[in-house]
Amino acid sequence: MALEEMDKRRLSGVDIIGRKKGLLVTPDLCIGCRGCQTACKEWNKLPGEGTVNRGTYENPPDLTPNLYNRIRFVETSTPDGLRWLFVSQRCMHCTDAGCIRVCPSPGALFRTPEGAVAFNKARCIGCKFCVAGCPFNIPRYDENDRISKCHLCSDRIANGLSPACAKTCPTGAISYGDRVDLIREARTSGYKAVYGEADLGGLGVLFAFREAPSFYGMPDKPSFSPTIGLWKGILKPLTIIGLAGAVAAAATHYVTVGPKEIDEGGDE
Amino acid sequence: MKKDLVQKTTGFERFNHLVLAASFSILFLTGLGFLYHTLSWINTMFFGVHNAKVIHEWAGVVFSISLILTFGNYLGESLRFSREDSAWISSLGGYFSRTAEPPPQGKLNAGQKIFYLLIVVGGGLAISLSGYMLWLFPSSRGNILFGHFLHNIAVLLFAVTVPLHIYLGTAANPGTFRVMTRGTVTRAWAKKHHGKWARDLGID
Ligand code: SF4
Numbered sequence: 001m002a003l004e005e006m007d008k009r010r011l012s013g014v015d016i017i018g019r020k021k022g023l024l025v026t027p028d029l030c031i032g033c034r035g036c037q038t039a040c041k042e043w044n045k046l047p048g049e050g051t052v053n054r055g056t057y058e059n060p061p062d063l064t065p066n067l068y069n070r071i072r073f074v075e076t077s078t079p080d081g082l083r084w085l086f087v088s089q090r091c092m093h094c095t096d097a098g099c100i101r102v103c104p105s106p107g108a109l110f111r112t113p114e115g116a117v118a119f120n121k122a123r124c125i126g127c128k129f130c131v132a133g134c135p136f137n138i139p140r141y142d143e144n145d146r147i148s149k150c151h152l153c154s155d156r157i158a159n160g161l162s163p164a165c166a167k168t169c170p171t172g173a174i175s176y177g178d179r180v181d182l183i184r185e186a187r188t189s190g191y192k193a194v195y196g197e198a199d200l201g202g203l204g205v206l207f208a209f210r211e212a213p214s215f216y217g218m219p220d221k222p223s224f225s226p227t228i229g230l231w232k233g234i235l236k237p238l239t240i241i242g243l244a245g246a247v248a249a250a251a252t253h254y255v256t257v258g259p260k261e262i263d264e265g266g267d268e
Numbered sequence: 269m270k271k272d273l274v275q276k277t278t279g280f281e282r283f284n285h286l287v288l289a290a291s292f293s294i295l296f297l298t299g300l301g302f303l304y305h306t307l308s309w310i311n312t313m314f315f316g317v318h319n320a321k322v323i324h325e326w327a328g329v330v331f332s333i334s335l336i337l338t339f340g341n342y343l344g345e346s347l348r349f350s351r352e353d354s355a356w357i358s359s360l361g362g363y364f365s366r367t368a369e370p371p372p373q374g375k376l377n378a379g380q381k382i383f384y385l386l387i388v389v390g391g392g393l394a395i396s397l398s399g400y401m402l403w404l405f406p407s408s409r410g411n412i413l414f415g416h417f418l419h420n421i422a423v424l425l426f427a428v429t430v431p432l433h434i435y436l437g438t439a440a441n442p443g444t445f446r447v448m449t450r451g452t453v454t455r456a457w458a459k460k461h462h463g464k465w466a467r468d469l470g471i472d
């Protein structure tokens with residue numbers, strides 16, 4: 001259906017996948033310094049928040065409206081002993097982004113020319129549908145019920161700078177560049193499967209994992225709920241077809257079978 | 269009332285139908301603006317997307333109250349199925365032939381009963397309940413996913429049937445529109461469309 005097609009073309013990132021910018025996260029290189037958390041707050045002018053000691057170095061415990069990026073400290077015991085993994089958690093800038101698909105307010109979530117999924121609080125109507133649409137549980141809400149999340153430093157990358165988190169990372173665990181180059185780099189460094197290369201049309205944030213994604217606490221096959229596919233893929237086009245079909249059927253009936261005229265003469 | 273006119277609907281019934289139709293139209297238009305980004309200009313006309321959301325929510329409240337108020341007028345009659353109803357269905361209401369006439373019908377014919385039960389009550393309750401779920405409990409992921417799905421199934425039902433409902437109440441059946449505007453119909457109309465009801469009223 002034309003309307004659905006137009007929406008899809010405008011929303012999807014498929015046409016930009018070739019020139020899409022992205023980040024490559026390499027947990028092997030991460031030293032858990034959390035410079036990226038701080039640099040992100042600094043650039044985006046996000047206030048610090050008080051937390052309590054939970055008996056782990058991981059802090060804060062979850063993303064918040066004022067925390068777009070966080071290092072998860074994953075402790076896993078393996079036959080070779082304990083493994084301590086540092087994994088960045090933030091918006092993945094999905095090519096087929098569930099959040100954009102479900103958002104009812106055009107422009108509240110949008111794709112930048114570099115392929116990032118950015119947001120405009122002024123257009124967000126606070127419905128929170130995007131939370132349910134996101135396979136990674138990323139969007140958070142500020143005190144006015146407006147969306148807030150990592151936007152790949154869309155303001156910086158539009159001006160040729162690299163995102164604050166990547167720029168500050170001292171080890172290269174977060175690196176920024178053309179998505180295709182990042183994938184090639186990871187391959188050259190010996191990572192066979194790059195997480196996010198093909199998932200959801202290709203994630204903007206790629207991970208160089210040595211083990212299965214679940215080992216790092218990531219979904220092996222990230223996907224959004226099938227009801228979103230049914231809703232946007234089937235019900236949405238069917239609604240406009242049904243509406244047009246019903247109007248056409250009524251018009252056709254009128255000019256073929258015709259109305260039920262009343263023979264008024266017989267009654268008076 | 270003129271001598272040759274018969275009362276079919278009460279003033280309250282017509283007023284409530286108007287409220288239902290008006291709130292439905294507002295909901296349908298703003299809803300299309302939310303569903304199809306290509307049609308978001310509709311919500312610009314409803315004073316911008318933020319106001320359109322508030323209008324959609326409160327029009328939904330009006331719609332659901334009005335929906336409940338229709339129960340008293342049509343639910344009892346719609347649940348009574350009799351022989352004329354099966355005959356109406358097997359002749360497809362006489363709508364697909366210039367000659368076939370269904371047998372005399374009561375105050376509501378089988379098509380009206382089915383439309384009322386399945387679309388107005390079924391679809392109306394589904395869209396109202398899911399609407400309240402989406403509006404009042406947005407923090408639950410399951411709520412949003414299921415609520416959306418249900419909301420849109422109901423939208424599909426309405427998109428297909430409401431244009432037909434409007435057509436059947438206007439152009440397809442001359443003399444019918446006044447049932448919902450004036451409340452009265454001619455004796456000839458009553459005999460043609462609801463013969464059994466007319467007979468019960470003593471119209472020969
Ligand atoms: S909460 Fe805001 S950004 Fe999220 S889906 Fe609703 S309007 Fe879009």
Ligand code: SF4
Nearest residue numbers: 091092094098099134
């Ligand atoms: S990770 Fe979630 S919020 Fe980010 S683009 Fe994908 S669906 Fe949207």
Ligand code: SF4
Nearest residue numbers: 040069150153163165
């Ligand atoms: S890309 Fe920018 S907004 Fe996103 S986590 Fe890094 S610094 Fe924060």
